Each structure stands twice: as structure tokens, then as C-alpha cells.
Amino acid sequence: xxxxxxxxxxxxxxxxxxxxxxxxxxxxxxxxxxxxxxxxxxxxxxxxxxxxxxxxxxxxxxxxxxxxxxxxxxxxxxxxxxxxxxxxxxxxxxxxxxxxxxxxxxxxxxxxxxxxxxxxxxxxxxxxxxxxxxxxxxxxxxxxxxxxxxxxxxxxxxxxxxxxxxxxxxxxxxxxxxxxxxxxxxxxxxxxxxxxxxxxxxxxxxxxxxxxxxxxxxxxxxxxxxxxxxxxxxxxxxxxxxxxxxxxxxxxxxxxxxxxxxxxxxxxxxxxxxxxxxxxxxxxxxxxxxxxxxxxxxxxxxxxxxxxxxxxxxxxxxxxxxxxxxxxxxxxxxxxxxxxxxxxxxxxxxxxxxx
Amino acid sequence: xxxxxxxxxxxxxxxxxxxxxxxxxxxxxxxxxxxxxxxxxxxxxxxxxxxxxxxxxxxxxxxxxxxxxxxxxxxxxxxxxxxxxxxxxxxxxxxxxxxxxxxxxxxxxxxxxxxxxxxxxxxxxxxxxxxxxxxxxxxxxxxxxxxxxxxxxxxxxxxxxxxxxxxxxxxxxxxxxxxxxxxxxxxxxxxxxxxxxxxxxxxxxxxxxxxxxxxxxxxxxxxxxxxxxxxxxxxxxxxxxxxxxxxxxxxxxxxxxxxxxxxxxxxxxxxxxxxxxxxxxxxx
Amino acid sequence: xxxxxxxxxxxxxxxxxxxxxxxxxxxxxxxxxxxxxxxxxxxxxxxxxxxxxxxxxxxxxxxxxxxxxxxxxxxxxxxxxxxxxxxxxxxxxxxxxxxxxxxxxxxxxxxxxxxxxxxxxxxxxxxxxxxxxxxxxxxxxxxxxxxxxxxxxxxxxxxxxxxxxxxxxxxxxxxxxxxxxxxxxxxxxxxxxxxxxxxxxxxxxxxxxxxxxxxxxxxxxxxxxxxxxxxxxxxxxxxxxxxxxxxxxxxxxxxxxxxxxxxxxxxxxx
Numbered sequence: 001x002x003x004x005x006x007x008x009x010x011x012x013x014x015x016x017x018x019x020x021x022x023x024x025x026x027x028x029x030x031x032x033x034x035x036x037x038x039x040x041x042x043x044x045x046x047x048x049x050x051x052x053x054x055x056x057x058x059x060x061x062x063x064x065x066x067x068x069x070x071x072x073x074x075x076x077x078x079x080x081x082x083x084x085x086x087x088x089x090x091x092x093x094x095x096x097x098x099x100x101x102x103x104x105x106x107x108x109x110x111x112x113x114x115x116x117x118x119x120x121x122x123x124x125x126x127x128x129x130x131x132x133x134x135x136x137x138x139x140x141x142x143x144x145x146x147x148x149x150x151x152x153x154x155x156x157x158x159x160x161x162x163x164x165x166x167x168x169x170x171x172x173x174x175x176x177x178x179x180x181x182x183x184x185x186x187x188x189x190x191x192x193x194x195x196x197x198x199x200x201x202x203x204x205x206x207x208x209x210x211x212x213x214x215x216x217x218x219x220x221x222x223x224x225x226x227x228x229x230x231x232x233x234x235x236x237x238x239x240x241x242x243x244x245x246x247x248x249x250x251x252x253x254x255x256x257x258x259x260x261x262x263x264x265x266x267x268x269x270x271x272x273x274x275x276x277x278x279x280x281x282x283x284x285x286x287x288x289x290x291x292x293x294x295x296x297x298x299x300x301x302x303x304x305x306x307x308x309x310x311x312x313x314x315x316x317x318x319x320x321x322x323x324x325x326x327x328x329x330x331x332x333x334x335x336x337x338x339x340x341x342x343x344x345x346x347x348x349x350x351x352x353x354x355x
Numbered sequence: 356x357x358x359x360x361x362x363x364x365x366x367x368x369x370x371x372x373x374x375x376x377x378x379x380x381x382x383x384x385x386x387x388x389x390x391x392x393x394x395x396x397x398x399x400x401x402x403x404x405x406x407x408x409x410x411x412x413x414x415x416x417x418x419x420x421x422x423x424x425x426x427x428x429x430x431x432x433x434x435x436x437x438x439x440x441x442x443x444x445x446x447x448x449x450x451x452x453x454x455x456x457x458x459x460x461x462x463x464x465x466x467x468x469x470x471x472x473x474x475x476x477x478x479x480x481x482x483x484x485x486x487x488x489x490x491x492x493x494x495x496x497x498x499x500x501x502x503x504x505x506x507x508x509x510x511x512x513x514x515x516x517x518x519x520x521x522x523x524x525x526x527x528x529x530x531x532x533x534x535x536x537x538x539x540x541x542x543x544x545x546x547x548x549x550x551x552x553x554x555x556x557x558x559x560x561x562x563x564x565x566x567x568x569x570x571x572x573x574x575x576x577x578x579x580x581x582x583x584x585x586x587x588x589x590x591x592x593x594x595x596x597x598x599x600x601x602x603x604x605x606x607x608x609x610x611x612x613x614x615x616x617x618x619x620x621x622x623x624x625x626x627x628x629x630x631x632x633x634x635x636x637x638x639x
Numbered sequence: 640x641x642x643x644x645x646x647x648x649x650x651x652x653x654x655x656x657x658x659x660x661x662x663x664x665x666x667x668x669x670x671x672x673x674x675x676x677x678x679x680x681x682x683x684x685x686x687x688x689x690x691x692x693x694x695x696x697x698x699x700x701x702x703x704x705x706x707x708x709x710x711x712x713x714x715x716x717x718x719x720x721x722x723x724x725x726x727x728x729x730x731x732x733x734x735x736x737x738x739x740x741x742x743x744x745x746x747x748x749x750x751x752x753x754x755x756x757x758x759x760x761x762x763x764x765x766x767x768x769x770x771x772x773x774x775x776x777x778x779x780x781x782x783x784x785x786x787x788x789x790x791x792x793x794x795x796x797x798x799x800x801x802x803x804x805x806x807x808x809x810x811x812x813x814x815x816x817x818x819x820x821x822x823x824x825x826x827x828x829x830x831x832x833x834x835x836x837x838x839x840x841x842x843x844x845x846x847x848x849x850x851x852x853x854x855x856x857x858x859x860x861x862x863x864x865x866x867x868x869x870x871x872x873x874x875x876x877x878x879x880x881x882x883x884x885x886x887x888x889x890x891x892x893x894x895x896x897x898x899x900x901x902x903x904x905x906x907x908x909x
Binding site for chain 3: 363364365366368369370371372373375376379380382383384386387390400438441442444445449450457459460461462463464465466467468469470471472473474475476477478479481483484485487488489492493514517567568571572574575576577578581582592595596599605608609612615616619623627628630632633636637
Binding site: 054055056075076077078081082083085086087089091092093102103106107151152155 | 801803804806807808809810811812813814817821822825826
């Protein structure tokens, strides 16, 4: 089955500022209608990458192709793309309606048509019609996000870019807006390219995620793939608390952990691997009473527990190592702090990664 | 994050101002410097350079007026620092919503020319003026006027240059975050220690600008001495003026100007070399 | 911190400030009083009150000429200063470029400079160039000092300008000129307005620079000074009072206008 051509193609796109390499030769294809998120820590180059695709920066080398056509030299105001900025960049001297209609006014559309389109978009984004004449400075954080999005949608772009727009919002509102954004994506059927430093946020909304580090794309895949099969320790540590044990591969195929002083049963070994890290997600570790109940067990002291909403997290100290175990609240562990406990996991629930 | 740019909008936008200042500020100063090396009383620029004017200054009484200007300016700065500090403190921490009105009241005099305001003092202090006239008529007290004394000149200078100390000081004090002060108290510091360790260092930029601006402007003061001082003191600016006008001795006037510029320039350079203007003006 | 000591301190500060305010406006009061006498000389307490000199001033052609000269200079200075300083402020506060730090210090130099010496230096310079002194040279002289001041005033507004606003407008399809017209200028307008106000008032009230560079033309401050030195009439305090009140009205009016504009931006209009 032939796959449709990607709407956006990056070929060896690179950007350096003097001797500093911000983006290091990235190849990427983004499919039409996809919600693609680039995740990375500050300084990883994700913002620079986004700005190059949007037309605000020129790549030092490489090609950016929109539907197969090279757009490197097309200025931002001529590209059929639109960006929602981190600060939202709403025009403070204009009302909600005027902000949304801006691109239409530039194009020369008539007032009544502009207003009709603006009201249409306000409906889509669940902004009350009465806000049309309201000054943007008087809107709440969530409302301003919607105005910014409506303004971008009014441009009718083929691709919408998002530069960490939710980073300044408090967490409760953020969760609501994340879900709304995913809904809008579904309704408008446009291609969304989003950047954020939070993998959790990316997982809520995205079809595919690209993890970026020091200018390179480390892993690209669906949220499920990124979460369950990270290819490096960096990617695996990007989300939540995770247990990481440095291991060497012994001749017989088992793993030696110096810190635990134990031999561990491995999951499927990638060929030719001599050493690496064993990664186990907290929800796959359980409390056991003897070593036969799991493939790998260790014994330590229950140091502390933390209530995290619907889950409870336990910190177990095994010698110098610290293990994080998570259980659903209904299945809370009944031990007391400072008790000696045994925890274990099955080999198939662990992943072996390089650095 | 601001993106560094090439031959950028920034340098292009700076061109009009820079060109203008080149022609209107740098060029005149270079002309003055050049003239200072010309033979005395000449108007040509083509003569052989000499240091005659400078030696004249140091051998004559011209340097007295120079020193007087420096002393008066220094005295003005000290007096104004003492006078303005409580007001600046009040504007930032005490007056609340009245601060805007008070600031406006202090701003208005900046836009009225100094000679008018100084003349008000003449009317106040002169024999049969507002002060002495009322004292005489209503209280029968006859006093000598302090007009045309050195005190009067100092009074005039303090009066004219007050806003130039007040506003930078206010800006400086407003740069001390309340929480930092509170934290210092919380950690056990006394009032004086908080002032010395927290408030003074953090308001330093404002203090520096206030002192520098006041001194530099006051050292060129001339109207106060003319209007209120009655020739008791001839400040250096007046010496320069006389050289340029009555005495028709441009090179001498230029040499005096150069000396003054040296003093001013050195102070400005020392104080502002590493000064962070962005923080001072942008992040209030 | 004991609150009684604090209250005492605050009380002293308030009293001191009010005393200084009185000190500041005392000469102005004296001038206004001196304008209300109908006699030729000044003597206090005033025996002969009258508005004669006010009438004489308003009908004087000479005074009208002076006012016209001062206003013309101030208007020219305002227009030129705001245009040059607008770009100067963008270079000061908006863009990052290599010479910016030195540029910022350079802008300050004409401000941190004794004005009388600047006026005299310009006198020398104009004479060396063979120029005839007139109100036009005075405009130039005023600008040397005022352009940097206005640059600083506008820069303060530019500091809080979000560059993303221009990028967003551009991204939404506007040309560079449309970005300037629809976004940059309107958003920066309060700063431009303050700058213009400062430029006008500083030029209107300037004495040291005008004295040496106006040549045959005369501004209001120059005329007043000449009359103070020789030929005093109560017309002097009348003009002085007009000048002061004019400045106060412009400043307060300008400030009120800015407040009104800010409020208009925030109204909820249905």
C-alpha cells in the first residue's frame, strides 16, 4: 500500500550560530493531518527548528519542502503556515474580534465577511460571541489561548505551529487546554506541529513524537513507542520517574549489576551489546514475599511513600540504589515505613537501552 | 531569547541618531579641541598648534573659577543627596497612590526655564522683596539680603538641579525588591544593617546616575551665579562665555572648555563604563 | 519592626517632602505675585494691585513675536526629535546588535554634559562653519541635547514591547510596512507621545542652548533674561507666569490624555 506523500519534509536541515550548532542535520517527514510534537529540554534546538520551518529563521544548510516544493526562500508572510507563539503575541491594542480578523484584514476582505468568519471560529473554540468586542487584555489565560488559536486558524494555514504556548499556564488549566487542542485538531483536520519540553503533554495530544537533544532527533515514534520502547536512557528518563540500573552483559546472557551486586534476567538482548542500562517503569514493579514470585527480585527498606492522586509512589532503598514503585490507590501496599521489603519485576517488563 | 543578527535592523536603526550626533556633538567638540591649540585671540584654524592657552590658564586666575565651579558642584551634589534621599524613599515606599501626583509636581519645574525660576528667588530675597518686605512691614524686622552672596548661588544651584538628583535616586531605590528587604529583617538584621547590606548596594545604580548627572550639569552652571550671585563668583562657564564673546579669545575659551570636558569625560567614563543600562531603564 | 517608629519616620518623610514642594514652588508664587502689581517696580507687600501688565503683555506685538519664535522652534524640534529618536530607541532597546552597548553609552554623552558649555561649543562650531545664527541653528542646538533624551524616553516603552508581536503580524501575511503601521507604531504610541511631549517642553523652556545659538532671533526665556538684567518691568513676571502655567497645563494635559488613552484600550465595548 503506497503511503501518501508527506506534507512537510526536512532534509539535512541544520542551523548554527557562529560556532554553536543549534540544529544538527535533521531529516524528518510529517504526514498531512498529523499532530506531530517535538519534545526536548531547553537548548535542544526545538524552537530553532520550528522557527526555520515557519520561516522566521533561515537554515544554514538543508532543504525544507512543503508538498515537495522547496520553501527555504519563501518569507514567513508568504508561507501557507501560521504560528501560535509562546507569549501568544496577541495585539494588545485590538479587541478579540480584531485580533482574529487580522489576517483577513490584511488580505483585504470585507468587514461583514471578516466578522462572520471570526464569529464562526469563536464558536469552534468555544468563545462566547459577546467577546467579539472585548479587549484582549481583559481575557483570562485560557481565553487568550483560544483567541490566539482562532487568529491562526483564520489565516487558513495548511500547517499550524505551536511554540510551547501552554508553558506559562497553571497545571490544571493546562490539562484542560491540552485535551481541547486535541479536539480542535480532530475537527479542523489540519496538520499541527507542536513543541514542548514536557513529554507528558506531548503524549496527551500527539499522533507522533520526536525527541530532540542537542540539535538531533534521538527518537521518533508514536507515544506508545516512546513510552514503552525508548531507545536511549535520555528518552526513557524524559517521562516521570523511572528506574535505571547500570548493567554489564555477562557471557551467559544475563546481566550483572555492580550497584545491586546481583545477576538479573534480561529481556531480549540487542545483539552486540556489552553494557548499558536496564530501565523498569515504576508500575511494573511489585511487592513480593519471596523471590520465586518474579523474574528479578531485590530486598531493601521502605523509605517513604508519596500520594500522587490516583496512584501511590513508594521509595525503596536497596543499598545505595533507590527504587520507585507505583501502585494504584485501591491496591496500596500495607507495609509500614522502615520495614524490610522485597520488590520484583519480570524481565519482559524491562528494557535495555544505551546511554 | 533574542536572536543575534548580522548587519541587522539594529545597526541600521542606529544610523540616523549616530549621524546626527556625529555632526552635532562630536564635530563641535573636535572643533573646540582643535581651537584650544591655536594661538590666542586668533580665529583661524590653520596656525601652528601650541599649548600657550593652557599655560595661560594655569598661570592666571582662570583656574580659580575652575576650582570654584568644581567646589560648588560638589557642594550641590552633597546637599542634594541629603535633601532628596528622604523624598525618593517616600516616593517609592511611603506615599502610595500620591506618588504619581508628587512626581508630576516635581517634574513641572523641569520644563520652566531656569532663569525664570531663579528670578523668582530674586524677587523673594531682594531688599523690599517678598521675604524681607513682609518681615519689615509686618514684623518690623530689618535684615540684610542674602542675595548676591555665595550662599545665594549655592541655593540657586540646589534649587535648579534638584530633579536631576531626585529622579535617578527614586529609580534606584525602586530597584530594591521588597522581599529582599523583608528577608534580611527575617534573618535578624537591624534597620541600619539592612540599609547598609541590602538597600544601599541595590540602589547603587540610581545613586551613581544621580550623583553623576547632578555634578556634571552643575559644573557647567552659569545662570545661578549671574542672576543670584552678582559676580561674587565667576564660574568657569562664565569665563568661557566671556572668552567667546567680549574678550574675542576663542582659543582660550576653547582650552577652558577642553579642561572642563576632561573632568566631565573622565567621571562619565569611570561611572558608566560597566553600567547596565538595560536593567536600569527596562526592568523597573 | 515597631510600627510607632515606622509611623514617626513616615510622618517626618512626608513633612519634609511637603516642605521641599513648597520650596520648589515658592519662586513661582513670587513671580505670580509680582505680575499682579500695576506699578512699574517690584515692591513687597504690593500696594497697587492691578492686571495692567497682563493686558499690556497680551496686546504686545513684540511678545507675540517671541511666543511665535519659541513655539516654532519647539514644534520643529519635536517633529525631528521624535522621528530620529524612534529609530534610535529601536536600536537602543529592541534589537540585539554588536555595537549596542557602546551605542547606549554614546547616546548618554550629550545628556551628561554641561549645557552652557555645549551651547558655547555649538556657537564656536557654527561660527567656524560660517553659519549665520538664527532660530534654525537654535533648533539644531536643541536637538543635540533633546534627541538623546527622547531616545531614552521612547526606549523605556520599547523595553516592554514584545518582538513576537511583529513576528506574528508578519506570519499572518502582513508586509513589513503593514507590520509597522498596524502593530509597531500603535503599540509604541504612548512612548512616542511622551517623547513628543518631553521634546516640546524641553525645547520651550530651554535657556542655555538658545542663548548662544539663536542669533538675532529671540525666544521667550532669552527675552526674560535680558529684561531681568536691565529694563525690568512687571511684564517680565507676567510672561514668566504664562510660561510656567503653559508648561504645567501641557504636562498635566498630556498626562491626562495618556491615562484616557490607556483606559480606552481596556474598555469592554459590546
